[in-house]
Amino acid sequence: MAATIRDVAKHAGVAVSTVSLVINHKKRVSPQTELKVREAIEKLNYHPQRSARGLVTKRSGNFGFILTSDHFSRAEPFYTKIFLGTEFEARFHDYYVLLTTIEQQFSKRQIPRFLLEKNVDGVLLAGTVSTKIIEYIQQMGLPYVLVDYYPPSGNHSAILIDNCGGIKQVVQHLTELGHSRLAFVGADMQHPSMRERCQAFREALLERNLPVEDEVIYCMEGWAGAQAGQQAVPLLLQAKNPITAIVAANDAIASGVMRGLQERNIRVPHDIAVTGFDDVDFASTLQPSLTTLHVPKEEMGALAVRLLTDHIHGSVSEGTKIVVPVQLICRDSTVLPRPRT
Amino acid sequence: MAATIRDVAKHAGVAVSTVSLVINHKKRVSPQTELKVREAIEKLNYHPQRSARGLVTKRSGNFGFILTSDHFSRAEPFYTKIFLGTEFEARFHDYYVLLTTIEQQFSKRQIPRFLLEKNVDGVLLAGTVSTKIIEYIQQMGLPYVLVDYYPPSGNHSAILIDNCGGIKQVVQHLTELGHSRLAFVGADMQHPSMRERCQAFREALLERNLPVEDEVIYCMEGWAGAQAGQQAVPLLLQAKNPITAIVAANDAIASGVMRGLQERNIRVPHDIAVTGFDDVDFASTLQPSLTTLHVPKEEMGALAVRLLTDHIHGSVSEGTKIVVPVQLICRDSTVLPRPRT
DNA sequence: TTGAAAGCGCTAACAC
DNA sequence: GTGTTAGCGCTTTCAA
Numbered sequence A, B: 001m002a003a004t005i006r007d008v009a010k011h012a013g014v015a016v017s018t019v020s021l022v023i024n025h026k027k028r029v030s031p032q033t034e035l036k037v038r039e040a041i042e043k044l045n046y047h048p049q050r051s052a053r054g055l056v057t058k059r060s061g062n063f064g065f066i067l068t069s070d071h072f073s074r075a076e077p078f079y080t081k082i083f084l085g086t087e088f089e090a091r092f093h094d095y096y097v098l099l100t101t102i103e104q105q106f107s108k109r110q111i112p113r114f115l116l117e118k119n120v121d122g123v124l125l126a127g128t129v130s131t132k133i134i135e136y137i138q139q140m141g142l143p144y145v146l147v148d149y150y151p152p153s154g155n156h157s158a159i160l161i162d163n164c165g166g167i168k169q170v171v172q173h174l175t176e177l178g179h180s181r182l183a184f185v186g187a188d189m190q191h192p193s194m195r196e197r198c199q200a201f202r203e204a205l206l207e208r209n210l211p212v213e214d215e216v217i218y219c220m221e222g223w224a225g226a227q228a229g230q231q232a233v234p235l236l237l238q239a240k241n242p243i244t245a246i247v248a249a250n251d252a253i254a255s256g257v258m259r260g261l262q263e264r265n266i267r268v269p270h271d272i273a274v275t276g277f278d279d280v281d282f283a284s285t286l287q288p289s290l291t292t293l294h295v296p297k298e299e300m301g302a303l304a305v306r307l308l309t310d311h312i313h314g315s316v317s318e319g320t321k322i323v324v325p326v327q328l329i330c331r332d333s334t335v336l337p338r339p340r341t
Numbered sequence C: 001t002t003g004a005a006a007g008c009g010c011t012a013a014c015a016c
Numbered sequence D: 001g002t003g004t005t006a007g008c009g010c011t012t013t014c015a016a
Helices: A005-012 A016-023 A031-044 A050-057 A069-074 A076-092 A131-140 A163-176 A192-207 A226-237 A251-263 A297-312 B005-012 B016-023 B031-044 B050-057 B069-074 B076-092 B131-140 B163-176 B192-207 B226-237 B251-263 B297-312
Strands: A062-068 A096-102 A122-126 A144-147 A158-161 A182-187 A217-220 A245-248 A273-275 A292-294 A321-324 A327-329 B062-068 B096-102 B122-126 B144-147 B158-161 B182-187 B217-220 B245-248 B273-275 B292-294 B321-324 B327-329
Touching (some): A016 A031, A050 B050, A062 A069, A069 A076, A076 A096, A076 A122, A122 A131, A182 A226, A182 A251, A192 A217, A251 A273, B016 B031, B076 B096, B076 B122, B076 B297, B122 B131, B163 B245, B163 B273, B182 B192
Parallel strands (some): A062 A096, A144 A158, A158 A321, A182 A245, B144 B158, B158 B321, B182 B245, B245 B273
16 A cells, blocks of 8 residues: 555654645745655655545646547547647646547537546637537636637637738748639638638738639538548639639648649649648648648647646736747649759 | 535435435435435536545546657657547546656656556556556556557556558568569567567568568668668668568558659559558558558557456456457559559 | 644445 | 445644
8 A cells, every 4th residue: 555644744753734735845844854754755655646635625637628529530630739739738737638529519418527527627628619618617617728719709718820820921922933813722611710711811812912703712611621622623623714823721621622633634733733721740741742831739739738727827817819820831732843853 | 616415415305425325326225315316416416526536435537548758759640549549438438548658768757647646547558668667557556458569578468469460461462463572671679569560571471482581671770760661772672683562560661661762763563562551641641552551549549448447347357468450451552553544 | 833633525334 | 225424645724
């Protein structure tokens, strides 16, 4: 049986409460007593037990991570990276992260168990989660941080992507390459990031006095996957003025667009250039490799945890938003690779 | 403040112990009292608190997942999937999974915190973890399951890959395609899976009366990544009898091999066929897409959790090994795609 | 600065 | 069947 705080106290010849003071760095202990206690702790290899401590402090040492099951199964690489980012940063702060998925639509019956059992000290929510669950967490008085999502209303702390800046980088890149007939393919317009990217595309065109034509700006129904991109291709090719570049709202759509083009023997980037957004793993292995915007996914997870711990310590005010920059990664889908010499 | 068991007891007009009996399905409660209690629970929206419960039962409701940091950062897609598999299955059994990484070599100083704080009821260990940490867990009396690793000695429960069967499938596939000059590229021979794959390759050749020539069986030093594959290519091409197919020990190595070949304008699969192992995400997006062996990674994670819970319930004996089958996925790196008609 | 003691919310003996 | 009660291992008043 492992040592308890009483064993340590006995061993050091002090009271239990003194040991507790030492453990918790409540500095009102004389150096010599502290030494005795530390020696006893070392000797007995003592470590306070989480549940006992949690029972009295009401702190579990865990964070919850809530994701809609939709996102998890389908946009796996993206949110998985965010989750792993939280894991690492959390451990650094001596927290563990409990992961759970919930259905898009809220129901009392599937409130995450870690909330019911008071097993988390804060919550991270990623993707388009229901407003109801946010409200529920607020009611519990738990601190929380949204990641890559911001609901229509309310004042929340969040880690967000600079979607607008990203799209503008891409448009600039393409115009610098001489493209002036740009198309856009988005999908899943429920997701604020998707809407922002579409909106930013229009703005970017306007800023450069390029024509904004609805017939080459597609926001597909349903999930933002490769299929959406593939389906958009025939529509885009019907445009009166032929397009020379396609800006996709994410990498999955871009891969579908490329496939659609290649099926029609349209060469990328020779005939039409293609860009993505997110820089997921497969972006670099696509053929041609995909020019895209790198979203620092792990970093977003880490930032979210940091913001959450800041909230717990009260060192930052609610409703803090952090917008992470994205970086243009130029690959072969826009720039012709130089022939090997 | 949330309701406690006393509130429920008071509300239902019974003793706390009765409420406890109801919660824990210890069926010695009369139907009418049970009903009263359940109503009170419902009314007050009561849920037992983890830490309070854990303090007395000595059960935390968590599993630990230990991975060497090496594997996590480098072979991310593979072990990440396994981890996600455990997450889902664990939640199904009302457990959460606490993830941690440790350095390859054991040190007292970095024993996972969840072990010290008695915050897990069982442990999953993935990849080449130190024998010391296994021993430590054994000493604690915690049940554990190894995933994709088996140490040289001892009797452990484990989820293992049918490496041998996989390699033999690949060799059969290649010989059926008419290849008779096969090469092998492995790396990271510390890892039992890697050793098994190499060994199986030799056996498979022998079984088919093909020549086993050391000059085309390479086990590279260091990490089993793309670089190892790329570096092996010039060595393989020096072989006296030219080879026609390369069996890589995993997909990462295979991708490096393909790159190395393509740099030399050797076409895959026209001139040389290439195969991988694992079927990680990028295998299908490589150009040409990679013929490989599908390892059911999430399933392995789920199986590990199931085996662990079985151990907790004592319904299975220690040292149970489950070998999961792998499935050949034929893609373009071995079979010429039919030209479109 | 240190110790004694109460109690966090729950389970599990043991009475009745 | 149900109630009473003693802790589980810790933190945190409150005295000394």
